[in-house]
Amino acid sequence: MADSALNLKILTRSAVAAAIPTLYSWCDGRxxxxxxxxxxxxxxxxxxxxxxxxxxxxxxxxxxxxxxxxxxxxxxxxxxxxxxxxxxxxxxxxxxxxxxxxxxxxxxxxxxxxxxxxxxxxxxxxxxxxxxxxxxxxxxxxxxxx
Incomplete structure (x- = not known):
């Protein structure tokens, strides 16, 4: 879901990092x-x-x-x-x-x-x-x- 939120520009990378810091490095908005x-x-x-x-x-x-x-x-x-x-x-x-x-x-x-x-x-x-x-x-x- 974080990938989709990044891809659709619903969330920023910093918002994702703050929300799920342990999984952030696994997220990719592409x-x-x-x-x-x-x-x-x-x-x-x-x-x-x-x-x-x-x-x-x-x-x-x-x-x-x-x-x-x-x-x-x-x-x-x-x-x-x-x-x-x-x-x-x-x-x-x-x-x-x-x-x-x-x-x-x-x-x-x-x-x-x-x-x-x-x-x-x-x-x-x-x-x-x-x-x-x-x-x-x-x-x-x-x-x-x-």
């Missing part, structure tokens, strides 16, 4: 949805840094970027009709053509199925596929739909 905030904090708990709303030239902003090339897109019913959005397909194809790895998560994956999602993301990071130097380079990529 997150644009609850599922993004949840996934980002779950990754942070595993010491994986995910940048919210990272800008990728030729694509635009992505929900979360891990390392150089692992994109996590968090879909919710409010903005997506499942994984059928034409815009989502086009963006994923563009990302893959640029060499990015794409993991698209639904609300249920983030909230109820972390036991399935977490090992996949952890393996991509452990094997350093989230980095250009270890990945397939900018000429190729692959999409991972869960």
């Amino acid at each position: 997150s644009q949805s609850g599922t993004e905030s949840i996934e980002r904090t779950l990754l942070r708990a595993r010491r994986i840094r995910a940048i919210p709303q990272a800008y990728i030239p030729g694509v635009g902003h992505v929900d979360l970027l891990i390392g150089d090339r692992l994109v996590i897109e968090c879909d919710s019913a409010k903005f997506h009709e499942g994984y059928g959005s034409e815009r989502d397909y086009d963006r994923d194809l563009r990302l893959v053509s640029l060499g990015y790895l794409v993991v698209r998560l639904k609300y249920r994956h983030v909230v109820y199925e972390q036991d399935t999602v977490e090992p996949i993301i952890l393996e991509l990071v452990r094997s350093q596929q989230h980095l250009w130097s270890r990945g397939s380079g900018r000429s190729r990529g692959r999409a991972i739909a869960i």
Whole structure:
């Protein structure tokens, strides 16, 4: 909720720091949805840094970027009709053509199925596929739909 309040400019960073000083460092107003905030904090708990709303030239902003090339897109019913959005397909194809790895998560994956999602993301990071130097380079990529 603090991420949303920051994003919507309902609260300032200093107000959030005063209200929840022990959690303040976990808040990030760049997150644009609850599922993004949840996934980002779950990754942070595993010491994986995910940048919210990272800008990728030729694509635009992505929900979360891990390392150089692992994109996590968090879909919710409010903005997506499942994984059928034409815009989502086009963006994923563009990302893959640029060499990015794409993991698209639904609300249920983030909230109820972390036991399935977490090992996949952890393996991509452990094997350093989230980095250009270890990945397939900018000429190729692959999409991972869960």
